[in-house]
Amino acid sequence: xxxxxxxxxxxxxxxxxxxxxxxxxxxxxxxxxxxxxxxxxxxxxxxxxxxxxxxxxxxxxxxxxxxxxxxxxxxxxxxxxxxxxxxxxxxxxxxxxxxxxxxxxxxxxxxxxxxxxxxxxxxxxxxxxxxxxxxxxxxxxxxxxxxxxxxxxxxxxxxxxxxxxxxxxxxxxxxxxxxxxxxxxxxxxxxxxxxxxxxxxxxxxxxxxxxxxxxxxxxxxxxxxxxxxxxxxxxxxxxxxxxxxxxxxxxxxxxxxxxxxxxxxxxxxxxxxxxxxxxxxxxxxxxxxxxxxxxxxxxxxxxxxxxx
Numbered sequence: 001x002x003x004x005x006x007x008x009x010x011x012x013x014x015x016x017x018x019x020x021x022x023x024x025x026x027x028x029x030x031x032x033x034x035x036x037x038x039x040x041x042x043x044x045x046x047x048x049x050x051x052x053x054x055x056x057x058x059x060x061x062x063x064x065x066x067x068x069x070x071x072x073x074x075x076x077x078x079x080x081x082x083x084x085x086x087x088x089x090x091x092x093x094x095x096x097x098x099x100x101x102x103x104x105x106x107x108x109x110x111x112x113x114x115x116x117x118x119x120x121x122x123x124x125x126x127x128x129x130x131x132x133x134x135x136x137x138x139x140x141x142x143x144x145x146x147x148x149x150x151x152x153x154x155x156x157x158x159x160x161x162x163x164x165x166x167x168x169x170x171x172x173x174x175x176x177x178x179x180x181x182x183x184x185x186x187x188x189x190x191x192x193x194x195x196x197x198x199x200x201x202x203x204x205x206x207x208x209x210x211x212x213x214x215x216x217x218x219x220x221x222x223x224x225x226x227x228x229x230x231x232x233x234x235x236x237x238x239x240x241x242x243x244x245x246x247x248x249x250x251x252x253x254x255x256x257x258x259x260x261x262x263x264x265x266x267x268x269x270x271x272x273x274x275x276x277x278x279x280x281x282x283x284x285x286x287x288x289x290x291x292x293x294x295x296x297x298x299x300x301x302x303x304x305x306x307x308x
Contacts, residue, residue, distance in 0.1 A: 015041045016217060016228050019050040019062025021209075024158055025084055025092060026063070027250040028265055031242065032235030039231050047157075047209065048114050054212065061213035061228060065116040069210050070284050070293040077218055077302040079229055082211035082236070083272035085279070090195035091264055092161040093118040093208065096143060097152035097190045101130055109134040110146030110153040117208050118194055122154040124286050125197050147189075154194075158254070165260050167191040204279035205269060213302050225302060236270050 020026060020033070022044040033039055045053065051064035055072050061079065069076060093115075097104065109126065111119040126132045139146045143163065146153035155163065167189070195206040211232065213225050239246050247261040254261070269276070277299060288295040 015039070016060035016213075016221070016224050017058070018042045018228060018232075019054055019059040020044050021047045021050055021063050023047060024161065024250055024254065024256075024261065024264070025268060027261075028239030028243070028246050028270065029232070029236050030239075031246045031249065032237070032239035033231075035238060036231065036235050038234070039228060046114070048116070051116070054214065057214065057216075059214075060217040061225065062211065063209050064212050065209050066207050066280065066283065067116040067120050067287065067293065069212055070287060070296065073294075073296055073300065075215055076212040077215055077300050078272075079211040079213055079225075079232075079302050081272050082229075082232060083207050083270065083276055084209040085205050085207040085269040085272070085276055086195040086199075086267065087205040087269060087275075088196055088199050089164075089193045089267055090206065090208065091164040091193065091267060092158070093121070093156050093194045094160045094163060095122050095125070095152055095154055095192040095194060096147065096160075096163060097192065098147065099151070099188075100190055101126070101132070101152065101192060104132065104151050106133050106135065107151035108149065109136050110139045110150035111136055112141040112146070112153070112155055113138050114141040115154060115156045118156045119154050120287055120290075120292050121194050121198060121206065121283070123290070123292075124283075125194060125201070128286070129197060129201050158256075161264065162256060163189075163191055164193065165256065198279075202279070202282055204282055205276045207272065207276050207280050207283070210272065210280075218302055229302070240265070240270060 018039050018041060020030060020042050033042065043059070047063070047065060050062050051068045053059045054062050054064050055068065055075065063084070095101065126134050141155070141157065143153055143155045143159055198206040218225050243262055243265050247258040247265060250261050251258040280299060284293060284296065287293040
């Protein structure tokens with residue numbers, strides 16, 4: 001049976017439109033790309049926007065939250081070896097609670113509206129690991145605002161990272177701007193690292209975001225995807241080999257120190273190996289059991305066969 005003829009779009013001869021997350025967790029890759037200048041058509045976006053634009057076809061390849069990737073596998077192929085993951089603490093994806101979680105039998109839990117994968121992971125942990133029956137609501141990505149109306153809140157990103165370091169330093173975890181009355185609540189706040197809980201439970205890494213390419217673009221321009229993929233791997237390795245410099249640069253304009261960011265970047269995993277793939281499969285099965293993502297077969301990876 002002959003293969004169908006694929007019409008090549010006029011812009012298909014250009015370099016791919018690549019998304020990149022502008023948050024702290026992507027700074028090693030951003031740092032590397034700024035030095036190699038090997039990808040000229042890169043757009044920096046929030047994690048949420050990067051995934052949405054990839055799914056919409058406004059980008060050809062880029063990072064996407066694991067939950068959103070699992071909802072759009074018909075349109076996307078995984079790029080090998082690239083992810084934002086953790087085996088143990090991730091530091092920036094936390095459940096923050098008034099009191100100990102195991103003592104909250106039917107807690108009211110606020111979910112950050114900007115989180116896709118972490119809120120789904122938190123549901124799995126709260127229900128399957130802790131055996132709770134939470135009542136969930138969505139709210140702004142503001143720890144203090146969520147905790148005003150909740151027993152616990154799922155928080156991600158830079159505020160969650162600050163909360164993690166505050167809790168480890170023995171000071172009251174951050175839950176709002178200094179002087180904000182919402183930051184003051186009775187009793188201690190407890191910070192639970194979602195990736196640590198996942199790894200303790202499953203023995204596997206937790207993958208929060210993957211890199212994917214649109215199937216259409218991979219069929220039309222496999223050689224451009226190969227070149228872009230190589231550039232991303234090289235930039236990642238350059239950044240991870242210069243963590244102190246990356247941390248010093250990222251600390252400027254942040255309320256976190258270079259030393260704290262150095263710990264963060266050395267804790268995160270930016271690769272996707274066989275154990276990470278097993279972690280994705282486990283998460284996908286648990287999410288599908290909740291009808292949060294479609295049930296699906298094996299993971300499909302971009303490779304030389306993608307262009308045939």
